[in-house]
Amino acid sequence: MIVWCAYCQTFQGEKAPIDAYALTHGVCASCEARAAIDDEAAVRAIQPIVAFYARLRAQAEASAAIPARALLDEAKSLGIAPIDLLWGMLQPLLYEIGDLWSQGRVTIATEHRFSMNVETVLDAIAETLPAPAPARRGAVDFLLVNAEGDHHVIGVRMVDLFLRMRGRSTFLVVPGLPSREVLALAGELEPKTIGVSIALPEHAVRVREIVDGTSGFLRRPRVIVGGWAVKMGLSLDLPRGAEPIADVHGWLPR
Numbered sequence: 001m002i003v004w005c006a007y008c009q010t011f012q013g014e015k016a017p018i019d020a021y022a023l024t025h026g027v028c029a030s031c032e033a034r035a036a037i038d039d040e041a042a043v044r045a046i047q048p049i050v051a052f053y054a055r056l057r058a059q060a061e062a063s064a065a066i067p068a069r070a071l072l073d074e075a076k077s078l079g080i081a082p083i084d085l086l087w088g089m090l091q092p093l094l095y096e097i098g099d100l101w102s103q104g105r106v107t108i109a110t111e112h113r114f115s116m117n118v119e120t121v122l123d124a125i126a127e128t129l130p131a132p133a134p135a136r137r138g139a140v141d142f143l144l145v146n147a148e149g150d151h152h153v154i155g156v157r158m159v160d161l162f163l164r165m166r167g168r169s170t171f172l173v174v175p176g177l178p179s180r181e182v183l184a185l186a187g188e189l190e191p192k193t194i195g196v197s198i199a200l201p202e203h204a205v206r207v208r209e210i211v212d213g214t215s216g217f218l219r220r221p222r223v224i225v226g227g228w229a230v231k232m233g234l235s236l237d238l239p240r241g242a243e244p245i246a247d248v249h250g251w252l253p254r
């Protein structure tokens with residue numbers, strides 16, 4: 001379930017069942033503390049958000065083109081910040097359309113078209129952010145990569161935008177990069193953290209190569225792991241020192 005605060009209309013995170021994609025309303029901590037408006041008004045206030053989400057879902061399922069700029073403008077007019085649109089609507093929709101595809105209820109073309117469309121939204125959001133500073137040694141907070149063999153770029157691109165919106169400096173390379181190149185980049189840039197996205201359990205071996213490869217570094221980076229395999233809670237053979245992060249939105253405080 002996708003939980004939004006009915007009062008301030010911000011995405012709060014997901015709750016079980018994780019594969020049910022209905023948008024439901026809750027109350028965030030700060031609104032609860034302020035007791036801003038009464039319950040009835042809150043339920044009314046969330047209705048446009050629910051309707052907006054339902055329409056987006058229908059467009060995705062119908063393979064319709066969703067113009068990125070217009071989408072961002074409409075979200076803004078509803079008080080939805082780009083970051084909440086990303087994590088609270090586009091991300092769950094990507095998973096849902098993927099599920100519908102695996103059940104044979106939409107075609108691969110529909111799934112691909114929606115993914116392409118989401119990428120245009122990511123581009124439009126990226127344009128609104130300050131251009132990243134040139135990557136300098138020691139000045140990169142996060143080196144973000146797909147594991148070699150992983151071609152699912154949207155998730156790691158979303159994480160990149162999410163971190164940049166929070167003022168973190170990132171260096172993103174997608175799709176999949178051989179571990180030796182990840183290590184070479186890490187040696188050059190000395191990032192504080194390496195974020196590796198893995199789609200499948202078999203990609204865990206790449207994480208091991210990266211963790212092992214950084215053991216001789218003077219300033220050893222933290223290694224975090226995300227991606228479909230982590231989010232779905234699959235059993236993964238991750239090396240000691242690699243931190244799986246299933247919920248990026250909840251991981252870094254707003």
Ligand SMILES: [Zn+2]
Nearest residue numbers: 005008028031
């Ligand atoms: Zn709230």
